[in-house]
Amino acid sequence: MSFNIPDDRQYMESHEYAARDGDTVRVGISDFAQDELGDVVFVELPDVGDEVTHDEAFGVVESIKAVSDLYAPVSGEVTAVNENLFDAPELVNDDPYGDGWMLEISLSDESELDELLSADEYDAQVA
Amino acid sequence: MNGDAPDGDDGGDASADGFHFDQARWSDGDRHEPLSSEKRTTEAEYDDSPLPDDLTRDELELPKLEEPDLVRHYTRLSEMNYGIDSGPYPLGSCTMKYNPAFTEDVAADPNGLVHPDRPVAGVQGTLSVLYSLQDYLARIGGMDAVTLQPPAGAAGEFTGVLVADAYHEHNGGDRSEIIVPESAHGTNFASAALAGFDVVSLPGGEDGRVDLEALEEALSEDTALLMLTNPNTLGLFERDIEQIADMVHDAGGLLYYDGANLNALLGRGRPGDMGFDVMHYNVHKTFATPHGGGGPGAGPVGVVDELAEFLPDPQVVEAPDASPLKYEFETPERSIGKVHGKYGNWLVLAKAYAYIARLGNDGLNDASAKAVLNANYLASQVEYDVPYGPFHHEFVASAGDQDAADVAKRMLDYGVHPPTTKWPEIVSEALMTEPTEIEGKRTLDQLARAFNAVASEDDETLAAAPERTTAARIDQTEAARDLRLSWRALDD
Numbered sequence: 001m002s003f004n005i006p007d008d009r010q011y012m013e014s015h016e017y018a019a020r021d022g023d024t025v026r027v028g029i030s031d032f033a034q035d036e037l038g039d040v041v042f043v044e045l046p047d048v049g050d051e052v053t054h055d056e057a058f059g060v061v062e063s064i065k066a067v068s069d070l071y072a073p074v075s076g077e078v079t080a081v082n083e084n085l086f087d088a089p090e091l092v093n094d095d096p097y098g099d100g101w102m103l104e105i106s107l108s109d110e111s112e113l114d115e116l117l118s119a120d121e122y123d124a125q126v127a
Numbered sequence: 128m129n130g131d132a133p134d135g136d137d138g139g140d141a142s143a144d145g146f147h148f149d150q151a152r153w154s155d156g157d158r159h160e161p162l163s164s165e166k167r168t169t170e171a172e173y174d175d176s177p178l179p180d181d182l183t184r185d186e187l188e189l190p191k192l193e194e195p196d197l198v199r200h201y202t203r204l205s206e207m208n209y210g211i212d213s214g215p216y217p218l219g220s221c222t223m224k225y226n227p228a229f230t231e232d233v234a235a236d237p238n239g240l241v242h243p244d245r246p247v248a249g250v251q252g253t254l255s256v257l258y259s260l261q262d263y264l265a266r267i268g269g270m271d272a273v274t275l276q277p278p279a280g281a282a283g284e285f286t287g288v289l290v291a292d293a294y295h296e297h298n299g300g301d302r303s304e305i306i307v308p309e310s311a312h313g314t315n316f317a318s319a320a321l322a323g324f325d326v327v328s329l330p331g332g333e334d335g336r337v338d339l340e341a342l343e344e345a346l347s348e349d350t351a352l353l354m355l356t357n358p359n360t361l362g363l364f365e366r367d368i369e370q371i372a373d374m375v376h377d378a379g380g381l382l383y384y385d386g387a388n389l390n391a392l393l394g395r396g397r398p399g400d401m402g403f404d405v406m407h408y409n410v411h412k413t414f415a416t417p418h419g420g421g422g423p424g425a426g427p428v429g430v431v432d433e434l435a436e437f438l439p440d441p442q443v444v445e446a447p448d449a450s451p452l453k454y455e456f457e458t459p460e461r462s463i464g465k466v467h468g469k470y471g472n473w474l475v476l477a478k479a480y481a482y483i484a485r486l487g488n489d490g491l492n493d494a495s496a497k498a499v500l501n502a503n504y505l506a507s508q509v510e511y512d513v514p515y516g517p518f519h520h521e522f523v524a525s526a527g528d529q530d531a532a533d534v535a536k537r538m539l540d541y542g543v544h545p546p547t548t549k550w551p552e553i554v555s556e557a558l559m560t561e562p563t564e565i566e567g568k569r570t571l572d573q574l575a576r577a578f579n580a581v582a583s584e585d586d587e588t589l590a591a592a593p594e595r596t597t598a599a600r601i602d603q604t605e606a607a608r609d610l611r612l613s614w615r616a617l618d619d
Contacts, residue, residue: 039607041604041607041608042607057357062607064603064604064607065549079269089608
């Protein structure tokens with residue numbers, strides 16, 4: 001099966017994506033991750049204003065099959081949270097790169113982005 | 128209202144070698160057996176309550192039913208359910224056993240109905256039973272002291288971890304980690320985390336057992352405890368257990384035995400002799416008491432001498448010679464305190480005591496022999512592949528190309544409860560099966576026929592199952608997304 005891995009963003013080995021727009025990084029999980037998890041039933045996210053740390057857990061995604069930690073691709077303050085997911089967690093399955101986004105983080109250390117995978121590198125990992 | 132006659136065509140040919148199953152369907156319109164309050168109600172009026180107005184109602188709707196209607200209501204509900212009284216229930220690791228009825232007689236004995244605050248002199252008989260049970264369990268587990276206080280297996284785990292923590296603290300150790308094999312029962316991770324420890328997950332070896340190299344890597348001066356169940360969740364005996372114990376002890380840690388699988392070892396091997404320092408007993412799995420999750424249970428904890436002074440308060444001990452009493456309570460010197468009100472769930476413990484006393488040494492030996500024999504016989508009759516062995520009281524088959532959850536749903540159509548599914552994850556599409564010592568050959572054969580009938584069916588049939596049960600397949604996703612945890616939510 002082939003998965004949608006857009007090359008306008010970067011990825012973590014733990015299947016989160018980071019889409020940079022200026023000083024803001026939007027975070028969600030990849031198409032591969034949502035497919036592996038199956039129907040997502042619950043998403044737990046931090047509050048706006050919380051600090052998250054590169055490579056550390058910031059939340060939890062729960063599907064009918066598994067409960068998984070979510071890891072932050074970069075460190076920084078949470079500037080937005082997709083509250084739609086609380087009532088409609090299925091958005092993570094339906095549109096992981098669009099309406100199923102999870103967090104926006106204000107970028108604090110640009111060098112952390114260098115540690116993330118490119119779309120090609122991530123594609124090689126999940127292939 | 129009537130019992131709908133099941134349509135013989137809509138369940139496919141869900142019969143295996145003559146066995147055929149249809150679950151009762153009592154319904155009224157599109158609703159299953161209505162609540163008794165929905166049938167006929169009467170209004171009661173009270174207007175002279177001494178309670179404040181904001182705490183009282185003037186009117187109350189109460190069901191008004193003739194006694195036979197009420198009896199039939201609950202009988203119908205039970206007919207629409209499936210339990211150990213209906214047929215086999217081979218849930219691996221959860222160990223669903225039929226409990227012999229004589230244990231209920233023992234618990235119902237009026238002499239057992241004592242108030243926990245009665246003076247010690249007036250409850251010597253009760254204390255005698257508790258003392259003997261502590262002794263029985265200590266001897267069965269190879270432990271030196273036992274507390275009966277924890278009210279369930281998971282509570283026992285938590286208690287055991289607290290006792291181990293108190294031991295380390297007293298001995299100057301500041302140990303923050305508990306090592307748990309990946310394939311361990313989920314409660315192990317939870318108990319360790321609840322007690323404030325960091326959980327170190329130990330990857331399994333290729334043979335499904337503890338990988339000694341991985342253990343060596345995981346052990347450190349931060350290791351407080353290694354939690355193991357033996358036989359493990361694949362039913363495999365940890366052959367290197369003595370070496371494992373030495374490695375943990377050399378690192379200054381303690382070894383915890385999760386007693387969930389003790390029914391495989393009864394009378395044949397003792398955790399204490401293998402080097403374990405602390406353990407819990409699942410009296411509902413190994414002996415005969417109700418499961419703790421749905422009501423009062425019991426999860427006694429045994430420890431070696433070095434840990435006895437940290438056990439919960441109180442212990443039942445023999446009174447000094449000078450005392451007119453035979454038994455009394457004692458607070459262990461460095462007790463972690465109470466983990467349950469009073470002395471534990473006494474009537475549950477009485478059932479465990481009755482079962483052990485009735486079976487005796489030979490009977491307990493026989494129970495573990497049959498638990499292992501039954502699992503091995505059933506596995507030999509099942510066509511699904513069982514990748515790991517030799518196993519003891521339970522085995523984990525693989526549903527192969529089939530979806531284990533669908534296999535489970537379809538097995539319901541054959542009048543048996545399915546095994547635990549999709550766990551442990553080391554086996555793909557796992558069917559974790561534990562028939563227990565209670566079943567005879569005829570029932571094991573019925574189970575095997577159900578497994579094998581489903582093994583030969585196509586995905587489409589499986590995906591449509593179950594069709595012969597009262598409730599059809601539920602929408603798991605919607606049920607999880609739109610949680611309704613009370614009947615009150617039905618109106619939403």
